[in-house]
Amino acid sequence: MSLFKKIRRHAAVARGDFGTMFGDVDIPPLPAAVSRLLSEVNCADPDIERLEKLISSSPGLAAKVIKTVNSAFYGLRMPVDNVKRAVTLMGLAQVRSLSLAFATVDALPIPETEYFSHAVFWTDSLFRATMARTLARKGFPEQLEQVFTVTLLADLAIPVLLDSWSDYYLPVFAERLSSGRRLAEIEREHLNWDHAQAGAWILQGWGFPDELVCCLACHTLNREELIEEGLDDTSVMPVAVASLLPSISKAQEQNLRPFFLALRTWLGFEQQVLAGVLEEVRLAMAEVFGLFDLPDHAAIDCLDLMTEIVAGWSESEDA
Numbered sequence: 001m002s003l004f005k006k007i008r009r010h011a012a013v014a015r016g017d018f019g020t021m022f023g024d025v026d027i028p029p030l031p032a033a034v035s036r037l038l039s040e041v042n043c044a045d046p047d048i049e050r051l052e053k054l055i056s057s058s059p060g061l062a063a064k065v066i067k068t069v070n071s072a073f074y075g076l077r078m079p080v081d082n083v084k085r086a087v088t089l090m091g092l093a094q095v096r097s098l099s100l101a102f103a104t105v106d107a108l109p110i111p112e113t114e115y116f117s118h119a120v121f122w123t124d125s126l127f128r129a130t131m132a133r134t135l136a137r138k139g140f141p142e143q144l145e146q147v148f149t150v151t152l153l154a155d156l157a158i159p160v161l162l163d164s165w166s167d168y169y170l171p172v173f174a175e176r177l178s179s180g181r182r183l184a185e186i187e188r189e190h191l192n193w194d195h196a197q198a199g200a201w202i203l204q205g206w207g208f209p210d211e212l213v214c215c216l217a218c219h220t221l222n223r224e225e226l227i228e229e230g231l232d233d234t235s236v237m238p239v240a241v242a243s244l245l246p247s248i249s250k251a252q253e254q255n256l257r258p259f260f261l262a263l264r265t266w267l268g269f270e271q272q273v274l275a276g277v278l279e280e281v282r283l284a285m286a287e288v289f290g291l292f293d294l295p296d297h298a299a300i301d302c303l304d305l306m307t308e309i310v311a312g313w314s315e316s317e318d319a
Contacts, residue, residue, distance in 0.1 A: 027160060028108060028160065031106075035206075037051070037054045038206065042209060046092060049084075051092065052087060058103075061099060064291055065083060065086055065095060065099055065102070066080055066081065069086045069090060069095075071284075071287040071288070076089060094144070094145040095145075096209075097146050097212070098148075098149070100208065101129075104153055104156065105122065105292065108156055108159050110163075112163075113162055113166065113170060115170065115173055116173075120248070121159065123248055123298060123299060124155075125152050126292055126299075128152075128242040129148045130148070130281050130288050132148065132151040132238045133147050134280050134281050135238035135241060135242060135263075135269075136235060136238040140234075146235065147239055150212055150219065151239050153216060154216055154243055157202055158173070158195055160202060161198065168191075172186055172190050172191065180255075200216050218231060219240050219243045223265065240262075241259065241262045241263060241267060242259075248299055248302045251305055251306075252305075253309060256306060274310050275310050278310065281303060282303050285299055285300060
């Protein structure tokens with residue numbers, strides 16, 4: 001069974017009448033160039049030359065795609081200097097995912113509340129996306145960009161709801177900050193849905209590809225739910241594991257335990273493998289964060305702590 005069919009079985013997108021509940025929510029429109037890009041990539045047989053022109057029509061977007069392709073993330077022997085060459089070397093799906101990720105980041109609102117930090121939100125999202133992409137190398141090497149994009153956009157509903165539905169959503173979000181509990185757990189308790197489902201509804205309204213919509217909808221599921229829905233052998237797993245990372249602003253050993261436990265029990269990563277994963281994330285960090293004009297020092301501090309924890313496992317085993 002394909003990944004999309006497995007995810008559709010879960011029906012996370014369909015649960016709840018979001019169209020009615022969020023009737024007064026102002027969903028930010030995507031730029032016209034991105035809407036045209038989505039229309040093209042959703043065609044049964046996308047035209048690569050037209051796709052190249054659509055990406056190139058937005059100089060900022062084209063520059064980010066080319067800069068990303070030339071980064072250490074990909075390790076190309078010869079630098080790429082145009083979008084057509086990037087599509088040829090990376091493939092249509094990879095360039096599509098990167099383009100949608102960059103474009104969506106610029107489209108989301110910045111809520112005016114003391115509970116939300118725009119810089120922290122995107123730093124956390126980018127750190128988790130870089131981690132998820134690295135985790136996916138082991139079992140899902142052909143879906144790295146999809147994993148990166150889904151994880152980067154996994155929490156996109158949060159700023160939208162805080163901006164346009166704050167009377168209802170702000171108390172829930174504030175409880176997460178004061179209690180330390182996982183946001184999705186609090187949302188389900190109070191609202192009977194979570195931000196993964198709301199985010200999938202937003203992407204669906206924007207016309208994003210079904211596989212991205214459905215993968216995002218499932219990123220807050222626990223291991224038992226993923227197994228029950230037949231998703232434990234799909235690329236949803238690295239996305240769900242990376243989503244267990246706490247905010248970098250709260251990177252303490254006890255807050256990292258769910259993530260480390262999931263690495264071992266969900267993905268079967270041993271200490272030596274995990275040490276390599278952390279080093280790969282570290283190498284990618286400077287360039288990836290530079291693409292989004294975000295400082296990487298908080299992410300590096302978090303990686304230092306994680307590396308110390310993993311080294312401690314090794315020392316205890318040696319003893």
